[in-house]
């Protein structure tokens with residue numbers, strides 16, 4: 001594609017555009033470079049290096065200095081760059097949907113993908129787990145991010161379309177929304193699960209965090225799009241869900257509400273069973289009984305959000321709800337790793353926020369005859385305020401709480417544990433995660449349940465800039481030997 005065709009107007013030198021880059025080290029001849037002010041450095045400092053490497057145009061603020069390449073000036077360079085990149089990489093899958101929320105995005109995209117698969121669509125998902133393709137296999141391309149950087153995202157989504165994917169569910173993280181990482185991809189439906197404490201290191205305040213999420217509904221969602229909003233008016237942060245509904249209604253878009261206080265899919269009753277739960281749901285004045293093979297209220301919530309996304313993009317209500325009985329568990333979300341010799345099940349879960357920890361413990365409580373033994377930690381170089389909150393929840397809700405390490409990154413692991421322990425009197429401290437998991441598994445007796453929280457599907461422990469191989473599920477299995 002020629003530069004003039006991409007921009008829609010004549011340019012002094014009309015070169016062929018070969019690609020897009022936001023990092024000067026990825027620029028090749030013919031690239032359009034996006035220079036953005038970041039959280040750690042200013043991308044504008046790399047413009048000369050990008051031009052030297054062959055960039056033919058640079059998207060940057062109007063006041064930025066660009067010499068030797070076309071300067072595409074914009075007050076919102078991230079958005080302008082993404083719109084151009086989307087024009088370059090298109091076409092995309094015909095139906096793209098995106099959930100956001102503090103917790104539940106990965107589960108919702110995966111369940112949405114599965115529901116589409118079960119009714120015969122070629123569907124994929126993009127998020128924390130990576131790129132999950134039509135047959136359920138995983139491929140890389142996200143760079144370890146939940147919402148990949150804009151170039152990787154648009155290039156990969158276009159690649160999925162070329163492979164015949166017609167339906168895509170992707171996770172819209174608050175960082176991704178704030179940085180316009182998905183801009184340019186038309187979104188047919190967006191979902192909102194919940195908003196509770198997380199990422200305040202980046203957003204500063206809960207209101208700023210909410211505003212980043214809100215953008216999915218006010219700006220990213222297409223003009224003829226629809227929103228699915230979880231409604232449990234008694235839940236923590238329920239006011240945010242209400243505000244999302246108001247914003248969607250103000251835009252005149254279709255709104256589907258799901259949950260105990262939802263109107264589209266009203267969750268009337270939830271009954272835990274041995275390996276899952278039965279959901280009594282009212283839709284269009286009809287009662288449906290859904291046998292969901294996943295445990296926990298939180299998984300029911302994500303399943304209904306997923307069903308809403310499928311229904312609002314053309315899925316038949318009865319068929320979609322029926323398909324919920326055939327979904328399988330999401331990797332690292334209340335995943336049963338092993339049953340110990342004494343008969344205690346050991347679950348691995350990705351709870352790394354206060355609300356998630358509470359939800360994961362609550363999910364297991366009905367399945368626990370005796371003690372609920374919890375091993376958990378909190379990540380380094382992330383919101384520090386959530387640490388004591390998680391500690392308080394652990395000692396209040398679990399019978400045995402073991403505080404251990406979870407990706408200390410650049411921080412002193414002992415200092416992270418100390419912050420958790422300030423609000424967790426009675427909790428035990430075992431820094432080494434393998435030792436903590438082993439202790440939890442070995443102390444479990446008949447009727448006990450073990451919950452290992454925080455890392456879910458992760459395959460490494462990030463310590464001082466290095467990622468050491470680590471998998472909670474395998475370690476739990478070894479401990480149970």
Ligand SMILES: CC(=O)N[C@H]1[C@@H](OP(=O)(O)OP(=O)(O)OC[C@H]2O[C@@H](n3ccc(=O)[nH]c3=O)[C@H](O)[C@@H]2O)O[C@H](CO)[C@@H](O)[C@@H]1O[C@H](C)C(=O)N[C@@H](C)C(=O)N[C@H](CCC(=O)O)C(=O)O
Nearest residue numbers: 022023024038039040041042043046145146147149173175
């Ligand atoms: C805080 C954050 O979101 N950082 C991400 C973001 O950085 P940034 O825009 O602030 O960039 P920066 O590092 O200050 O650099 C500014 C610009 O200069 C460019 N640059 C920089 C250095 C250089 O030598 N040359 C160069 O061109 C960079 O590419 C960038 O465009 O853009 C970078 C490039 O895509 C990402 O790698 C980086 O992710 C870091 C590694 C990260 O840890 N991000 C996490 C916190 C994150 O994004 N998490 C969310 C939410 C997770 C969830 O809750 O699910 C996610 O979606 O994964």
Ligand SMILES: Nc1ncnc2c1ncn2[C@@H]1O[C@H](COP(=O)(O)OP(=O)(O)OP(=O)(O)O)[C@@H](O)[C@H]1O
Nearest residue numbers: 102103104105106107128298301350351356359360
């Ligand atoms: N709807 C929900 N309500 C409360 N807690 C939830 C909900 N869904 C998931 N959780 C908790 O959050 C954890 C992470 O879930 P999931 O991976 O689906 O969320 P996410 O939003 O993608 O998280 P991340 O932002 O880290 O990618 C789960 O393991 C569970 O403990």
Ligand SMILES: N[C@H](CCC[C@H](N)C(=O)O)C(=O)O
Nearest residue numbers: 352378379382406407454455
């Ligand atoms: N997307 C989240 C994942 C956190 C996972 C947890 N194991 C941790 O390292 O804190 C983040 O980057 O904040």
Ligand SMILES: [Mg+2]
Nearest residue numbers: 105106128146
């Ligand atoms: Mg996720």
